[in-house]
Amino acid sequence: MGLELFDSKEQKLREFVPLNAGVVEIYVCGPTVQSAPHLGHLRSALVYDLLRRWLKALDYEVIMVRNVTDIDDKVLVNAGTRNWLEFAREVEASFNDAYNNLWILEPTHSPHATEHIDDMIALTKKLIDRGHAYQAEVGSANVFFHSASWPSYGELTNQKLENMEGEPEASFGRRSPNDFALFKAHKPEEPATAAWQTPWGLARPGWHIECSAMAKHFLGEAFDIHGGGLDLRFPHHENELAQSRAAGDHFANFWLHNALVTVNGSKMSKSQGNGVSVEELLEKGSWGAIRYWLVSAQYRSNLDYSDKSLADASSALERITGFIKRTSQTKPVEIDLVKLPQAFKDAMNQDLNTPLALAVLHDTVRAGNAAFDSGDAPELQKSVEAVKAMVHVLGLTNAYVESDVSPEFRAQIEQLLSKRQQAKTAKDFNTADKIRAELEGLGVIIKDLPNETIWSIING
């Protein structure tokens, strides 16, 4: 069975076949860099990272674009009196830090909206030429997409134009409530640097046109997968689709939408003030625990965050990393499909059913531990390799790889361990326990195995 993905446009599972054999092109809506990331943003990025890792495991070349929306109403507002672009870059850096720490691979391209204004102008021109967009009035730099001019408008979210609520008519010169901005005329109170010269006057781009333009720039008129958070389905993705199709492009072949992270059952969002920040998360668990927790639900299921979420995830993750560490085979592995259990592959092929995949992983850990205890070396070896391969696919490899420890620190640890061993041999358990506590104070956890004692750094 091959990979099946849930296409939210067709609202069904479809067998995934790339447009061009061997290559998969993905466009994912990245963040609007208006404020620091919260758990919800991390989930979204992680979902597509996982997809990408799995496609790679299936031997596809993956070209992934994740944009950065660095010009937007909120960016300007939140920058306050500061230079808005500088502010945007700072926020972007905080996103990138979080992505790196969560072991999310860097996309092939991470374009900034502000660097593709020309592409947006070109696309907008085309839409005007084709009769799907209009300048609000002569002399105005407000340009709108005329939704009613595109018969398929609403196809992504299965909605009819007449049922949509829309904007107040005539605001900024739009002709009907569902028309949306392609370019927004420069306002005198906004910084002069936040406006570009366009054929219609000084303006900055609307949100939706950015993604259509950048997707086209990097991936062409048709590409395989468009991803993003469920809250972007409408209007953002609906509008992207309408624009690009109206401009004559095929656009995305599959639409993927990840479900949201909730807190006490309601959506995590900036406006509700319930966004869980990176700092708060790290008080509860490591990056590994965060990643494990995010992987523990299928991407289309809601994931409710609570105080104990990361504690549970930590314990579960330690069961896996503990197994790898006790075998002392902590060298990371490369992608190796052959070593992956069939049940794991089946789970991942089922629309990235990561909870099921984790179940296979834990089953393998149990078998491996049993083999370890009974001294069944071949079985143990098989298990370790399978576990490491699965962990690699899930992007959790860094959770078991020994962190870099300075040679001095390592020597200190080993000296303490040997002292403790002497004390144990002499049955001086008081001293042995003191040393164990001392090591813990240094952030080192030890485990006595039958013939040796192994150690690891907490949160390493």
Add this chain to the structure above:
RNA sequence: GGUGGAGUGGCUGAGCGGCCCAAAGCAGCAGCCUGCAAAGCUGUAAAACCACGGGUUCAAAUCCCGUCUCCACCUCCA
């Protein structure tokens, strides 16, 4: 009003017609192991009647109808 999604053990979370007297994890309990721990293994719980009520079927957590509750989106949102 419109469009989607969800309700499974103490908690998280799979399953979506028979292999389900329901995976896996966490938490709990017991035993083994240990100088003691930790880790691990094994077993297990004074009932998971799969939101509720009907129905279809030889067979339903899974399909159909109705009801209730919750969530998301309807031009700021991952």
